[in-house]
Amino acid sequence: MKKVFDWEKFRTEKIAVHCKTEEEANAFHKMLFDKGIRRNITESTYWNVNKEDTCYDIVDNGFWHYWNKKYYENNNEWTVLEFSDYFDIDESNAHYGEINFNGDCFIVKEKDECNYAEWKYLCDLFGLDHRSRYT
16 A cells, blocks of 8 residues: 655655666656646656766746755655655556546546646636636
8 A cells, every 4th residue: 555645845844766777757746746846748758867866856936846865864854755656657547437427428536637728718718716616
């Protein structure tokens, strides 16, 4: 069973996520994009710089940063978490559900699984307030 990843702690504390494969790095960056941390999904993950020693963190301005795992391990202020302890590669794919409404089928996503622009678009499409959470 996978551990639960605390995104709030990741944003506010000195936590780095180690991605030992490029596939893990790509999946993690998809999650960063979905959480609004990564602004451009087509930007490089820079995994090729440190390869299997690549870690990612959030810097003071709220943006992601990459560095070699040894940097974090040699700096006692940081906690290094293994991507594979918390996530499966396929978790970077959005979880969709279906709702039947008067015979029509709509594909829906939860707010936590959308980036801001996507959530706002979906709410605008259905005439909902994008600042609210719907259940």
